[in-house]
Amino acid sequence: MSTAADPTLAQEFVQFAVEAGVLRFGEFRTKAGRLSPYFFNAGLFDDGAKLGRLAEFYARRLLASGDREFGYDLVFGPAYKGITLASALAVELARRGHNRPYAYNRKEAKDHGEGGTLVGAKVAGRVLIIDDVISAGTSVRESIAMITAAGGRPAGVAIALDRQERATENGRDAPHSAVQFVERQLGLPVVAIATLQDLLGVLQTTADATLRAHAGAVQAYRDQYGV
Numbered sequence: 001m002s003t004a005a006d007p008t009l010a011q012e013f014v015q016f017a018v019e020a021g022v023l024r025f026g027e028f029r030t031k032a033g034r035l036s037p038y039f040f041n042a043g044l045f046d047d048g049a050k051l052g053r054l055a056e057f058y059a060r061r062l063l064a065s066g067d068r069e070f071g072y073d074l075v076f077g078p079a080y081k082g083i084t085l086a087s088a089l090a091v092e093l094a095r096r097g098h099n100r101p102y103a104y105n106r107k108e109a110k111d112h113g114e115g116g117t118l119v120g121a122k123v124a125g126r127v128l129i130i131d132d133v134i135s136a137g138t139s140v141r142e143s144i145a146m147i148t149a150a151g152g153r154p155a156g157v158a159i160a161l162d163r164q165e166r167a168t169e170n171g172r173d174a175p176h177s178a179v180q181f182v183e184r185q186l187g188l189p190v191v192a193i194a195t196l197q198d199l200l201g202v203l204q205t206t207a208d209a210t211l212r213a214h215a216g217a218v219q220a221y222r223d224q225y226g227v
Contacts, residue, residue, distance in 0.1 A: 006064065010198035013057045013160070018211065020050050023199070025214040031135060032168040034225060037217035038199070040161050042081060042132035055088035058130065058158060059096055061193045062089075070156035070189050073125030075102040078143045085130045089158075105146055123150035129157045129188075134178040136167060140186060154188055161199075162192035165225040177227045196222055 017023035021044055028039040045054045075093075077086025083104040090102040101121030108117075129143045134157065144154045159179075167174040167181060174181075179190050200222065203215035 007198065007201070009057070009060055009064070010194035011202055013194045014199050014202045016053060016057070017161075020045065020053075022050075025211075025217075034221075037214060037221050040133065040163075042085075042160060051084065051088050052092070054085075054160070055092035057193045058085070058089045058160070059092040059098075061191060062093075062128075062158060063096065063098065065191070070128075071126055072128035072155045073100070074121060074123065074127050074152065075100050076123065076127050076129050076143060076147060076152075077102065077104040078129065078131060078139045079105050079107050082129070082131050082139075082143075085132065089130055105143075118146065118150060123147055123152040125152060126155035127152040128155055130159075131157065132160050133163060134159055134182055134190065137178050137181045137186065140182050140188070144186065144188075156189040156191065157182060159190065159192050160194070162190070162195040164196040164222070164227055166227055173225070175227075180227060196226065 014023065017040065022041055024039050024041070025037060026039070028036045030036050042054075045051050075086045075090055077083045086102045086104055090100055093100050103118055103120035103123050106117045106119060123146075127147045129140060129147075131139060134140060140157055147154050162179050163177070164179075165177060167176060167178045176184065179192075182188055182190055196218075200215065200218055203211055203218055206212050
């Protein structure tokens with residue numbers, strides 16, 4: 001299963017996500033129909049400062065241990081959230097002296113100009129897929145197909161948060177998470193900036209009483225649906 005690079009990095013990210021309003025607590029209905037006590041919405045990294053910091057966390061995660069887990073020559077962002085993430089990460093990696101080309105896909109093929117569905121650098125070599133979370137593995141499967149068809153080789157997946165909960169298949173809880181499915185069935189390593197366990201650690205140890213009050217509900221959710 002994916003793990004964070006180190007507890008400090010993960011804790012910093014969780015705190016940042018809470019401060020940015022991206023990680024919220026309450027009652028939220030998931031796509032699987034579960035009532036979750038927290039909600040992570042990467043679409044709320046919605047200004048330059050937040051996006052820049054998010055890119056820093058991805059870059060720190062990858063540069064700290066990513067090359068030991070997999071090497072990559074190009075960053076690929078699946079439409080739509082992955083487009084912004086790939087662009088921001090490429091800028092941050094270059095700023096840190098690790099320039100990488102990046103590419104992304106369109107949802108609809110273009111029939112003029114360069115045509116096709118892929119935009120950016122030529123997709124070749126070892127390709128890192130970047131996304132916010134892995135909910136069902138569908139986006140990863142689609143990315144693998146596009147990368148392979150273009151002549152590239154999928155090397156791994158980088159995500160912001162691993163929810164560490166059982167996936168749903170045909171309306172039933174699966175014995176594995178979506179991340180585990182990608183790793184075991186699709187054969188790609190997954191790295192996450194933080195995991196649900198890291199989130200719990202922050203909630204259980206924070207001096208903020210308001211945040212700490214959510215620890216019990218999040219732990220109960222993990223006990224019920226976690227892997």
